[in-house]
Amino acid sequence: MPRLLILFAHPLLEKSRVHSRLIKELKGLPDVTFHDLYEAYPDFDINVPFEQSLLLRHDVIVMQHPLYWYSAPPIMKQWIDLVLEHGWAYGKGGTQLTGKMLCNFLSAGSTLSSYTNEGQHAFPIRQFLLPFQQTAALCHMQYLPPFVVPGSHQLGKEMIDEYASQYRQLLQMLTEITVAAHDSTATFLNDWLTPSLHTQALNNGPE
Amino acid sequence: MDQNNIFFQAMVYLAAAVVMVPIAKKLNLGSVLGYLLAGVLIGPAVLGFVGHEGESVMHFAEFGVVMMLFIIGLELEPTVLWRMRRSIIGMGGLQVAGTALLLFTGAMMFGLPWQQAVALGGILALSSTAIVLQTMQEKGLMKTASGQSAFSVLLFQDIAVIPMLALFPLLQNLPLPASADDHSSTSMVAHLPAWLQALVLLGVVASIIVAARFIMRPLFRLIAASRLHEMFTATALLIVVGITVLMTMVGLSxxxxxxxxxVVLANSEYRHELESNIEPFKGLLLGLFFISVGATIDFRQVLDQPLQLAGIVLGLMVLKVLVLFAIGKIFKMGLDQNLIYSVALxxxxxxxxVLFSFSASNGILPQALIDTMIAAVAISMALSPLLLLALERFVLQRIVTNTPDDDRPADTIMEENPVIIAGFGDFGNAVGRFLRAHKVGVTILDNDVERVxxxxxxGFKVYYGDASRSELLASAGAAKAKLIIITIEPSEKRLELINTIKKHFPNLRMLVRASNRFDAYDQMNAGMLHIYRETIDTALRVGVDTMHFLGHRNYTATRAARQFLRLDEANLKKLSSIRDPDEYINTAREKIEELEQTLQSDLFHLGKSEKSWDEEGLIAEALQPNPINNGQEKAAPK
Known part of the structure; x- marks a missing residue:
């Protein structure tokens, strides 16, 4: 049974550089289900029972999307609003998702340094992801650190390839290993792999 | 000039009506008063075109009342009638019994023999179905508590006439007039023993119900399938005339x-069609009836004994109003509703x-008394609409209790669905199914017999008929409905329907199906705001799927189709406004020109690049060295 479900939300994949490259890595990953929301619901008419059955069949839920205006593209919110029903995902009797894991895989146009108190965006990325984190908590799910591809506007092809390989490794880890073995207090999922590499990318940006 | 010439007569009646009724309407007097005035005008008092033959015209015109009751029956489903049983028997019974009893006492006090007092009491207790219902319908009162109560009482009175006709011969107290022969008994069954008479009556009533239930529907289907509209009219008339003959033969009303x-046909799908076919005849005959009542008012009699006549009319009407008002109180009607129904009746x-001439030939009442009474009856008929008018103007405005309808469940007579769908072909039925699935009340008009x-x-509410006829629209509740969805074919018929609605139901919102651009142009010219071209949405869905199968993203293709539709609608409006409808002949060449214009417009608008989620600008900006940003980033290494 595939363990990991990717809820993919990109309104214009045709012009994407990062995500179109990332999802090429999905080939040959046996335990991953890729679910392209904009492709499945071009009119935003989400099939709630189907989405819920998908959730029940997976243990790890990954929301993969670019960060637009400090949040996910609108279909992701539509999905959350419709699928995570009261009495099903949260509230009285809402225990269907208990014990599952949720995590964001996102790309951001600006570098991580602009997501600091002194930077252009004034707050760290994790703070913008609080709505997702608390959504997971409300649904009795464990929220994992996000995988972030920052500075995507300036990334060269090699760097994107590097992130793609991280993407593949992390997905594999999430499907194979029990998460308890890992550090869910890390700031980014990227840190699970090679903290040095990520820190380097963070400090210097791509060349 | 030969005044007996039927065409001359017809001309006089029609001319009087055509002149007087619109004037009365303009003065807010209502059509009934207009007809009555027309009658007075052509009667012996003023122009003298109509003499005593006016009475025979009146007998003929009473047929309008028969038609009116047929139509009322059509609007009353049996279940509704059953729900009204309490008010019909209660209010109606009390009214007839109470009024008759008081009138009887009064007549006895004037020293009339008891037989004459009984006859007068019975006859004068009745009210005029024609005047009351016509007046109340015109004022839109039929669905209010007062209208419903008035209707209940009238219905009971119509039933009460049957025993009266049966019992009157027992009241004979004068020598029978010389001319009276067995002609006085209209009934063919009068010579039969009583038990057999009763059996025949029951048999006739039962056969009417059975025929209406099991024979008429297949008959209508057959006739509707012939698609000859006049045959439908003929059948409808035949039913009413046939019943009249049959009932008269056995001595029933x-x-x-x-x-x-x-009532039996009220559940049938042909109900609206029947209604709209009978309606014009009913209107004309009732008008004729009112005119002949007006012509009957004998002004010489009024001038001979003005005080006596005034006293009789006043006494009669006051007494009737008091009894009715008391009954209204018993049945807990609001003050204003109670006043309206009391005065109306x-x-x-x-x-x-009818009963007076019956009494004359049966030696019950003396001719002199009958003449006075007939004058009094006619005057009371003319007065009551005036009184109702005065009541509305001067009294009710001050009372305004306007209880938002009392605790009685509203007895619905008309369809009250918010949506009418005209045409239930493939297009209409998709809309109808969708609306019904969401519990939106839909009345459907369609003219395909088998589909109906x-x-x-x-389990659909579908009615058979030509939707572009205003009578059918009226009986389908167009005056109350919120909107109408027009999907009938062909497009010319839709324009016809649009014009009918604009004229008769200007407040009804129209959602119109258009076959193509040219159809849409015509509808725009007709002032339509909600036009739905039937092929464009589906065609664009095919376009979206095609792009998808060719590898385009679903969402992008969907957005493109939406944008295409938006631009196309805008373009449609633009082209419609520069098009001259007079010069436009819709030739093949023009269709090609139109196509060319649209295609060029598509290229122009859709060729522009889309900017949504475009990151090129952002990327260019990010790659440009920006001193301030760089400084910040260097100052804040993480």
Whole structure:
């Protein structure tokens, strides 16, 4: 049974550089289900029972999307609003998702340094992801650190390839290993792999 | 000039009506008063075109009342009638019994023999179905508590006429007039023993119900399938006339018989069609009836004994109003509703004319008394609409209790669905199914016999008829509905329907199906705001799927189709406004020109690049060295 479900939300994949490259890595990953929301619901008419059955069949839920205006593209919110029903995902009797894991895989146009108190965006990325984190908590799910591809506007092809390989490794880890073995207090999922590499990318940006 | 010439007569009546009724309407007097005035005008008092033959015209015109009751029956489903049983028997019974009893006492006090007092009491207790219902319908009161109560009382009175006709011969107290022969008994069954008479009566009523239930529907289907509109009219008339003949033969009230047939047919899908076919005849005959009542008012009699006549009319009407008002109180009607219904029913009805001549030939009442009474009846009929008018103007405005309808469940007579769908072909039925699935009340008009049959079996409310006729629209509740969805074919018929609605129901919102751009142009010219071209949405869905199968993203293709539709609609409006409808002949060449214009417009608008989620600008900006940003980033290494 595939363990990991990717809820993919990109309104214009045709012009994407990062995500179109990332999802090429999905080939040959046996335990991953890729679910392209904009492709499945071009009119935003989400099939709630189907989405819920998908959730029940997976243990790890990954929301993969670019960060637009400090949040996910609108279909992701539509999905959350419709699928995570009261009495099903949260509230009285809402225990269907208990014990599952949720995590964001996102790309951001600006570098991580602009997501600091002194930077252009004034707050760290994790703070913008609080709505997702608390959504997971409300649904009795464990929220994992996000995988972030920052500075995507300036990334060269090699760097994107590097992130793609991280993407593949992390997905594999999430499907194979029990998460308890890992550090869910890390700031980014990227840190699970090679903290040095990520820190380097963070400090210097791509060349 | 030969005044007996039927065409001359017809001309006089019609001219009087055409002149007087619009004037009365303009003065807010209502059509009934207009007709009555027309009658007075052509009667012996003023122009003298109509003499005593006016009475025979009146007898003929009473047929309008029969038709009116047939139509009322059509609007009353049996279940609704059953729900009204309490008010029909309670209010109606009390009214007839109470009024008759008081009138009887009064007549006895004037020293009349008891037989004459009984006859007068019975006759004068009745009110005029024609005047009351016509007036109240015109004022839109039929659905209010007062309208419903008035209707209940009138219905009971119509039933009460039957025993009266049966019992009157027992009241004979004068020598029979010389001319009287067995002609006085209209009934063919009078010579039979009583038990057999009763059996025949029951048999006739039962056969009307059975025929209406099991024979008429297949008959209508057959006739509707012939697609000859006049045959439908003929059949509808045949039913009413046939019932009248049958009922007269056995001595029952024709009005009651046709009412019964109407009730039985109320569940039928042909109900609206029947209604709209009978309606014009009913209107004309009722008008004729009112005119002849007006012509009957004998002004010489009024001038001879003005005080006596005034006293009789006043006494009669006051007494009737008091009894009715008391009953209204018992049945807990609001003050204003009670006043309206009491005053509305205050006149003596058309049955009085029949019963008076019946009394004369049966030696019950003396001719002199009858003449006075007929004058009084006619005057009361003319007065009651005026009184109702005065009541509305001067009294009710001050009371304004306007209780938002009392605790009685509203007895619905008309369809009250918010949506009418005209045409239930493939297009209409998709809309109808969708609306019904969401519990939106839909009344459907369609003119395909087999489809109507089938849909009714499946539980839809479908009615047979040509939707572009205003009478059918009216009976389908167009005056109350919120909107109408027009999907009938062909497009010319839709324009016809649009014009009918604009004229008769200007407040009804129209959602119109258009076959193509040219159809849409015509509808725009007709002022339509909600136009739905039937092929464009589906065609664009095919376009989206095609792009998808060719590897385009679904969402992008969907957005493109939306944008295309938006631009196309805008373009449609633009082209429509520069098009000259007079010069436009819709030739093949022009269609090609139109196509060319649209295609060029597509290229122009859609060729522009889309900017949504475009990151090129952002990327360019990010790659440009920006001193301030760089400084910040260097100052804040993480």
């Amino acid at each position: 024709p009005a009651l018989g046709s009412f019964l047939a109407g 205050s006149q003596v009805g058309e049955f009085a004319f 049959e089938l849909l009714r079996r499946l």
